[in-house]
Amino acid sequence: MKNWGLQSRILLITLLPLIAISCVLGGYFIKVRLDDLDTLVEQRGLATIRQLAPACEYGLVSGNKEVLQKVANSTLNELDVRSAKIYDRFQSELVHSGPDMKALDEREELPNEIQILHFENSIRLITPIFAQNLASYEHLGVSSIGRNQDELFSEKIGWAELELSLTNTELKKYQALLTSCFFLFSGILVCTIITIRFSREITTPLIKLTQAVESIKQGNLEVRINSESGGELRILESGINSMASSLKTAYDEMQQSIDQATEDYRQTLEQIEIQNVELNLTRREALKASQIKSEFLANMSHEIRTPLNGIIGFTNLILKTQLTARQLDYINTIKKSSEGLLAIINDVLDFSKIEAGKLVLDKTPMNLRDLVEDVLTMMAPAGQDKGLELVSLVYSDVPADLIGDPLRLKQIITNLVNNAIKFTNKGSVIVRTMLEEQKQNTVTLKISVTDTGIGMTEDQQQELFRAFTQADTSTTRQYGGTGLGLVISKKLVEHMGGDIGVESSLNQGSTFWFTVKIQKSDDTDTIHEINRLMEKKALIFDTHPTARLALSHCIQQWEMEADEVDDLQILEELALQADESHAPFDIVILGVGQEQLESQYILETIRKLQDQLSLPVIVLINTTDQQAVQRFQLLNVSCLTKPIISAKLHETLINQFYYPENINKHNLQQQTKQLTTIPQQAIEILAVDDNEANLKLLRTLLEGLGHKVIEASNGAEAVKKIQQTLPDLVFMDIQMPVMDGVEATKTIRSLDERRFLQVPIIALTAHALSGEKEALIQAGLNDYLTKPVSEEQLSATIAKWVDKGSPNSPSERLIHLPQESEGSERATSETENNDHAAKNSALEDSNQLETVCIDECLKLAANKEDLAKDMLSMLLSSFDRDIPPITEALTSGARNDLLNSVHKVHGGTRYTGVPKLRNICHAFESAIKEDASDELIAEFYNAFTKEVDAIKAWSESSDWLS
Incomplete structure (x- = not known):
């Protein structure tokens, strides 16, 4: 109906009411006419039978059937009468005229009054006959009648029955119905013709208007309308003609404007083309400048870190010597200044990497609770020097095992905690870790750092998270810094799919928070230790409410019960009451601050708990209060540092409950471990560095570990010395004159003898740009250390890469082949059958692997598709260069050349x-x-x-590399 035209709508509006009214009225009058016909035939029957009854009195009284037959026959002459019957007073049929009537249902007697019976095609009427006109029958005499007059007047003398046919009535009904329908449809048809005729006077002009508008729409602005109509249509026609005329004028003006604009645009394009050429040149200069910037950052990193390496290293060495108090103060100042400068350099380089889009996040297993506790432990001395309470509060629903970048997370938390400590003079710094959302294997965590420091105004908050800006930018500001810490934190958080913000009020402290999306670890092989602390009961004391809460949460995760108090006297009373009620506490944990340390009451309390109640005690003290450790150890008390480390607390609780004899022994071992270093087995190490101070430091550190050191000042000298005396390990500086470390490593690896392929070469570099490690590993180096290096880093690296069983036998190590099993022994005189068994095993294992695994390509390229494709393309292009030497070496029987060539391809895979x-x-x-x-x-x-060949075929058939 929505798509109907105007004429159809006019016909519908006009004819629909007419048809509805006509049908209603016609139906009504037809119904009345049909009912009248039915009534008429009944009335005619009643009139006929009323005339028949008196006519039959004489025959019935006299018993003359001939008279009755004549009367019945005469009744058939009446309209619609089909048959007639007359019954005597005994309901026996006396006469019948006409066709047989339809048999009636059995009944006892005929009715006492007129009865009308309706059938499908007939109507039957039955009436009783009384002797009402007896006076006219006096000549008959009573004897002839057989009854006196009184009896005749009181009884019925018979019945008359008529049957009327409805055929004529039905015919009249059909005639009336056809006549009514004829006149009804004729009237509707006439009205329809009249409506169509007059609707055309409206629709025809409208159709012309519509066609004209469509023509104008198609661009024919010359069209005009003249429909000779009047009224509103004439006004509409005039308006459309005026509109077309206006559009024609506007179109002409627009065409002129377009022509002019086209000419201007052509001239502009010529200018833009010139500018594009200039911009292209400028872009090349910008790219070149960016490359120079990257090189500058790398060189700056090397040039600054190199002297810093010497300063920090020798400072650490001086600190191990006997110094006066003033000298110790000076050296510590130098160390702090150097470390501060190194932190600034790291911030600048991190910011540069982030801005260049070269930041790559690692995905390694980690424990968030341990990570936060490590940060607070590292920052504890700075906070406790200012009298601050550092607290870690990890909620119980936070998953323990996660997969993410722990170093970058630690960097974010360290920045926030460091800022909190910096801007807080008293009170506390609280780190809260909570679960925001969990979807399948991904969780959203929220970590907040709340301090009680100086706070910020709203204007100062708006300046945060901008590079090289601080809340206080005046020249007299109290707190320094580069202003990059929060910017770097913001970028890192955004890389982890989260957000960062701050809530603060002036002089009321601040809360910095950030969210990160981290994947849950799906490692199902973790063996969970049986909970040996279940149902143990602890009594906790600490004056700081949040510290008590954090400690309570920590021990409740091991299903221990915990009661908290903030007063030592109440603690004694609770312990005594619990002991008397036969539900004693199993252990007491005391968080001791500076105020309690200066009081003897704490020592008395510990003695009472131990002597009277035999309760073991664990004391938590600040990192800066180490002189108090000996006092507590004399009381057989375990001492742990604040902020608490849950793993150490768990270990101490286990020792207190199950191995109390090992407590002091364990503490003594821990102190001894901090003061002594277990020397490694002596090996021969080649140290290569062009900086004299760095070389001297490296030699000093390595000799301090008990190793023999050979020195070289550049790559060329290193190649000569490694040929003269093959060392067990090489520490190779990268940026050096004459020959750099990468070129020197390639030269060493290309030497003919097999032993030069096996010696581990560790890069020592100050470069900090993304991709540096991958490039060095691909160049043939085995590992990577960033300057400045520490004694611990050197020791761990030596332990990692040197075979402890045979340090002086490099020919028996295959350091650069990590898939080989360590300590495997193979005899050179194996039989041919064993050779074939080894071959079959290796090839059978290979047959179960894929030729090309795209998922592994992406994984090895840190999920960077472009890098993965480039690496695979480089391998494919290397085949044409590296396969012929393998074939040639195999043909000539040169095993060393064959080994070098195969190893080269192996490294690419x-x-x-x-x-x-x-x-x-x-x-x-x-x-x-x-x-x-x-x-x-x-x-x-x-x-x-x-x-x-299979890989080449795959590359030709697959479109992944395209």
Whole structure:
């Protein structure tokens, strides 16, 4: 109906009421007419039977059937009468005229009054007959009648029955119905014709108007309308003609404007083309400047970190010597200043990496509780020097095992805690960790750092999270810094899919918060230790309410019961009451501040708990209160530092409950461990650095670990010395004159002898740009250390890369092949059957691997698709260069050349998702090193070339690299 035209709507509006009224009235009058016909036939029957009854009196009284038959026959002459019957007073049929009547239902007697019976095609009427006109029958005599007059007047003398046919009535009904319908439809048809005729006078002009508007819409602005109509249509026609005329004028003006604009645009394009050329040149200069900036950052990092390495390193060495109090103060100042400068450099370099989009987040397993506790432990001395209480509050619904970047998370939390300590002179710094949302294997965590410091105004808050800005920018500001810490934190949080903000009021402290999305660890192999602290009962004392709450949460996660008090006297009373009620506490944990340390009451309380109630006691003291440790140890009390580390607390509780004899022994071992360093087995190390101070520091640190050190001042000198005396390990500086560390490493790896492939080379570099480590590893170095290096880093690296069982036998180590099993022994005189068994095992394992695994390509490239494609493309392009030397070495029997060539391809497979080829290369290289038979080498070569062809075929058929 929505799509109907105007004429259809006019017809509908006009005819629908007419048809409805006509149908209602016509139906009504037809119904009345039909009812009248039915009534008429009944009335006619009643009139006929009323005339028949008196006419039958004489025949019934006299018993003359002939008279009755004549009367019945004469009744058939009446309209619609079909048949007639007359019954005597005994209801016996006397005469019948006409066709047989339809049999009636059985009944006892005929009715006492007129009765009308309706049938499908007839009507039957029955009436009783009384002797009402007896006077006219006096000549008959009573004897002839058989009854006296009184009896005749009081009784019925018979009945008359008529049957009327409805055929004529039905015919009249049909005639009336057809006549009514004819006149009804004729009237509707006439009205329809009249309506259509007059509607055209409206629709025809409108159609012309519509066609004209459509023509104007298509661009024909010359069209005009002349429909010769009047009224509103004439006004509409005039308006459309005026509109078309106006549009024509506007179109002409617009066309002129377009022509002019086109000419202007052409001239502008010429100017833009010139500007594009200039911008292209400017862009090239900007890219070159960006590259120079990156190189400058790398060089600046090296040039600044190199002297800092010497300053911090030698400062640490001086601190180990005997110094006066003033000298110790000076050296500590130098150390703090150097570390502060190093922190500033790190902030600038981190900010540069983030701005350059080269920040890559790691995904490693971590425990968030341990991470936060590590940060607070590291920051504890600075906070406790100012008398601050540092508290970590991790809510129970926070998952323990997560996968993320712990170093970057620690960097964010450290920045916020450091700022909180910096701007807080008294009170506390509280770190809260809570679960915001959990979806499948991803959780959203919220970490907040609340302090009681100086706070900020709203204007100062708006200046936060901007590079090189601080809340107080005046020259007399009390707190310094680069202003990059919060900016870096904000960028890191955004990289982790979260947000960061601050809530603060002036002189009322601040709360910095951030959210991060972290993946839950799906490691199901973790073996959970049986909870040995279940149902143990602890009594906790601390004057700081949040510290008590955090400690209570910590021990409740091990299903222990905890009661908290903030008064030592109440603590004694509770302990005594619990003991008397036969529900004693199992342990007492005392958080001791500076005020309690200066009082003897704490020592008396501990003695009472131990002597009277035999309760073990754990004392929590500040990191800066180490002189109090000895006093508490004399009382057989375990001492832990604040802020509390849950793992250490758990270990101490276990020792208190199950191994009390080991408490003091454990504390003594911990102190001894801090004062002594277990020397490593002496090895020979080549130290390469062009900076004399750094080289001297490196030598001093390594010799302090008990190792023999050979020095070289550049890469070329290192190559010569490594050829003269093969060391067990090489620490290689990267940026050096004559020959840098990367080139020197490549030269060493390219030497003919196998032993030069096996010596571990560790990069020592001050470069801090993204991708540096990957580039160094790909160049042939084994590991990476960033300057400045510490004694602990050197010791851990040596332990990682040097075989402790045979440090002076580098020929038996395969350091750069991490998939080989350590300590495996293979005899060089293995039989041919064993060779074939090894070959079959390696090839069977390879057959279960994929030729190219895109997921592994992405994983090895830190989920960077472009980098993954580039790495795989580089491997493919290297085949044409690296495969011919392998074939040539195999043909000539030069095993060293074959080993070098296979190792080169093997190294390339380490960084791409080609697990099958990598496995074959590993087995191939191992077989060469073990002097396997020529037949086995040939079989590995065949498998190797076949897999190379398979990778090439995959690259041609797959569109992933395109």
